[in-house]
Amino acid sequence: MYAASGVLTVHTERGTSIVPANRAAWTPAGFTHQHRAHGDTDMRIVFLASSLARLIPDRPAVFLASDLAREVLLALTGPRNYDAASAYSRSARWRLLRVLVDELREADEQPLHLPEPRDDRLRAIARMLDENPAENATLDELGKRTGASTRTLSRLFRDELGMSFYEWRTQLRIYHALVLLADGHDTTQTAHACGWANPSSFIAAFTNVIGTTPGRYRTDRRTGAWASRIPGE
Template sequence: MNDVIEAEPAGGAVFVMAERCLAGEGIWHTDARARLVGARDRVLTVRTEAGMWVAPPKCAVWVPAGVLHRVSCGNDAAVRTLYIDGAAAPVPEQCCVVSVDPLTDALLTAACEFGADYPPEGPQARIVGVILDQLPRLAPVPLALNWPKDLRAQHIANLLLANPARPDVLDDLAEDASITARTAARLFSRETGQTFGQWRQQLRLLCALARLGHGASVTQVALEVGYNDVSSFIAVFRQALGETPARYFR
């Protein structure tokens, strides 16, 4: 991984910044503080060496301090990032996607107005205090995918990430990685916590979310990620997010 940088604005223990995520792959970097990053009307993808997390509108991704990561978006996006020192409040120890409720959404928007420069006493500090009270209430959303560590399993994972609609069965993918299907299945189960079939379905869901965030139609996206039956894709989406794609992105 190249272009590793430290990228973080100056500020106190807790603050919210309005930032810009340009279309394309982000730069690999670490932050000294934990960050909660999301976009109100775009889909963000966070990658680390360990996995991938996708945050559609109404969601955000926690990234712990010191974790090498990059944030990507299909289109230019206005991003809100909460930076928080771990000593200021408990934060997740692992990356995760959480749902952002309307109250927290409004508070983050308000906190963007004054950013990192606010007095320790006064209305701005009280807004930040309420944000901290809200953080433990943000519900986790299962929009994560663990990445295998074994290079042979990574080869298979990268093939499918490049083209999630590939029709190859595990036997063919394993042969391309110079291992048996049985070994590949064991590696995925051990290193990702999912069977290969479960992992592949989750990858397709996350790739579909990113494409839907670009404005593509549900039918187009379902076909692009490997579903011949659009209703099956809608069922998987509804199970993960509680709504159909059309209603969720309305």
């Protein structure tokens, strides 16, 4: 699943994947899933035969979409596929799918997945912060609300979700930020709505995860001018 523009979220039993317009989401067969578009989103879907699907992870994942992967995805889902006179032949389509799979195999998986907590105390915290991402309560304060110690909650975040509380909260906030930006909010509004003290700290966190600034992300989302920008480059 690919957003040529806009933002998608894909929810499975494993959690929620956030898919901005320079990422591709993979959902293997057998995973019940729901997807939602935010803002003006151009969603593209490509299905893989089992012989190709087994070459990439057997779990939901989000990948950085290279320039080549993007062009292949657009080709496989573009107008040409609905015109019998100019449609790709079966062998040509297979070659394009193989190129796509090769690109995904080489791509880095992206930290844009919010795992689904199982513990009731983690679920309560996740619900509170999802409803109000600007909440700045410490883990100790949240523990008092849910009846768990800081030590217990820290262990649960590591064991169940594979990250610290603060890493998880940053992921959650980035997800909400992507949705707000897709809906037309500016950088300052989005920063405050998602709990950052100032736009500068928001821009730094957003760029570290998404690979581009919020301002450039908004511009590129509208124009479709995506390149494979990797955090740190």
